Amino acid sequence: MLQVYLVRHGETQWNAQRRIQGQSDSALTEKGERQAEQVAERVKTLGITHVIASDLGRTRRTAEIIARACGVDVTLDARLRELDMGVLERRNLDTLSEEEEGWRRQLVNGTADGRIPDGESMLEMSERMHAALNACLDLPAGSRPLLVSHGMALGCLVSTILGLPAWAERRLRLRNCSISRVDHQQSPWLASGWVVETAGDISHLDAPALDELQR
Numbered sequence: 001m002l003q004v005y006l007v008r009h010g011e012t013q014w015n016a017q018r019r020i021q022g023q024s025d026s027a028l029t030e031k032g033e034r035q036a037e038q039v040a041e042r043v044k045t046l047g048i049t050h051v052i053a054s055d056l057g058r059t060r061r062t063a064e065i066i067a068r069a070c071g072v073d074v075t076l077d078a079r080l081r082e083l084d085m086g087v088l089e090r091r092n093l094d095t096l097s098e099e100e101e102g103w104r105r106q107l108v109n110g111t112a113d114g115r116i117p118d119g120e121s122m123l124e125m126s127e128r129m130h131a132a133l134n135a136c137l138d139l140p141a142g143s144r145p146l147l148v149s150h151g152m153a154l155g156c157l158v159s160t161i162l163g164l165p166a167w168a169e170r171r172l173r174l175r176n177c178s179i180s181r182v183d184h185q186q187s188p189w190l191a192s193g194w195v196v197e198t199a200g201d202i203s204h205l206d207a208p209a210l211d212e213l214q215r
């Protein structure tokens with residue numbers, strides 16, 4: 001059985017400011033750095049063999065902190081990036097026009113082909129996230145990888161493993177530096193292949209950042 005840990009990056013400056021990042025970027029806040037250290041402390045005894053991260057700055061920094069504690073290098077994989085949010089990247093959630101908010105809501109309310117202009121659809125993101133996860137099956141036997149990615153990307157990956165369509169209404173909140181785990185296995189009472197063992201665990205964090213939607 002292959003166990004894969006999934007970690008969303010630590011809180012960033014734009015998370016705290018409610019600014020949309022997507023494939024744009026901002027640095028971890030002091031809290032975000034501390035969150036990454038707490039993930040590192042939590043996973044350093046789990047036998048992690050690979051840390052594979054989205055190549056954006058916030059995930060690279062989170063991965064560096066975790067990899068150092070696990071004694072492994074960081075491998076970058078652009079397929080793990082956050083959803084490309086097109087023309088709304090860098091914008092503040094609270095300053096969107098009614099039309100712009102309508103574009104954004106399409107991504108979370110179950111619109112099959114919803115996308116922000118110049119952005120990516122949930123299905124397109126799901127396909128690349130599954131490709132990155134399935135690439136872990138080609139790692140040497142006994143590997144235990146940890147992937148560092150983003151809120152929408154990991155939420156879509158876990159939800160689609162549970163059988164929801166990529167564009168389903170978003171109902172899984174994965175907070176900054178939450179830890180999830182998915183297993184590739186053949187258990188008698190579960191579907192063959194990928195199953196969800198844990199989703200959104202934040203018990204290792206002393207001060208979980210409020211998800212940007214709650215601010």
Ligand SMILES: O=C(O)[C@@H](CO)OP(=O)(O)O
Pocket residue numbers: 008009015019020021022023082149150151152
């Ligand atoms: O891109 C963003 O602004 C958020 C959206 O959920 O994702 P993350 O902070 O996880 O990259």
